Amino acid sequence: MTIKLEERLAATLARLILDPAAPPARHIAVGAASPMPAAACWLVKKQGHPIRLSLLHKRSGNPFSEGSRELFDLTGQGRIDLFFLGGGQIDGQANLNLVGTGEWPGGSAQGGVRFPGSFGSAFMYFMTPRTILFREEHSPRVLVPQVDNISAPGVSAPGVFRRGTAQALVTGRCVFAFHPDRARFSLASLHPGETVESIRAATGFDFDVAEEVPQTPDPTEAELALLRGPVCDEMLETYPEFCARVFDRKLAA
């Protein structure tokens, strides 16, 4: 059975979650409409790692008892170790734009496109020790030299309270590592079929490249078995379309 891109991305995200060089991930929150980050978290959990998962927007049930502000209160207290964010635009300093392109607030009569909005990003990006950025579309439209509008900045001025920022950016083509000390990405690994040149052509921002850039490893047989079995079991209710498309599994009627 061939490895699907979604399976590769989920396994790649899972390895980043477990990166021993990063602060520990004991409690991970996953936002709405994030099937691949959710699959990665379930993979880590099904591998036997003792993590607490708070999945927002489950169709039934709910990890919170204090309403939707509890996620932000937990994060403010420092109890959420890892969160995932994306963006309609992401730039080379890991600034995120979830608002829109063109003049603020995006999509006005003057032009540009309105995205849904910033959600909690302007808080979560600061207050979580690490964030994994995920955006499957890897194109100059998304990965831009400079975002039109900043929902949440990648780095902050000295003195501004901040627990962390982006650890990495995972796309459908590659993995970038983020270096907050110099506010730049470096190319960490290439998915199959990609080269440094193809990544440069598809990326609007400048990034650092080491002499040797490794391939993104394939998911192992064990990882694939977990993804297609117990991980899919956990995801069927919330992400039926994803599970049908990627794992060819449907919720029993």
Added chain:
Amino acid sequence: MNAPTVDALAATVPDGALVALPPDNSLPSLALARALVRRGAKRLRLLGVPVSGFATDLLIGAGCVAEVETSAVSLGEAGFAPRFTAALKAGTIKVRDATCPAIHSMLQATEKGIPFMPLRGIIGSDILRNRPDWRVVPNPMGDGVPDPIVLLPALSPDVALIHGAMADEAGNVWLGRRRECATLAHASKRVLATVERLVAGDMLEDERLAPGCISGTYIEAVAVAERGAWPVALLDEYPFDAAHLSEYARLAKTEAGFAEYLDRYVLAPRAQAAE
């Protein structure tokens, strides 16, 4: 109990009011939103608590809205909110962007009767640059090291529109663990609620029901609206109607399609009878 009708409650919401609505996963009263469309409400200012969903897009499409304060507007898996996007492009609504915990915090300030709440993060975001009502001050409790922090003003909606599972004779409304609706109720000048059913007695006398209640202290009026959250979910009572949201998203792409949707589901006598 002689409960008023949904349309009678909607008639008490004045044009221009600041109307708070929870998002699709958190018990907005769609029955009241539809009734506001029927009554032809104008120039409403909507507040998403902390984001906005289907009810907001519906009210915008029907021309009821002048301004939206929110952290995002989305139909979830059904995609971008089409009437919101179109109104922004046409310049017929104003958007005041926020971020989720800021909206919770502004309501909590009102809940506590204090003028502002501090919140971490946000500094360096263009949200802050576009919110002259949000201030950055040095942490007054700090130990002398630079520590700028954002202050958010207390926010008090004129009316909150929520849908609960049930209301009792004492006027308490039960909506389980969606406690953001409780904060919203505490912070709002008026709360209009719809519920699936009325029950006898006083739920605050029941240890198991009391934690999921909003006390009648905060509730101005309750109307019965069966399936009043539809097409969004009501806790474990009925699920999100994804097929209906997809139909809405498809129709609402155009003004004509949106008008067809209103005719079929909001303005039709059948819809009125159901509410």
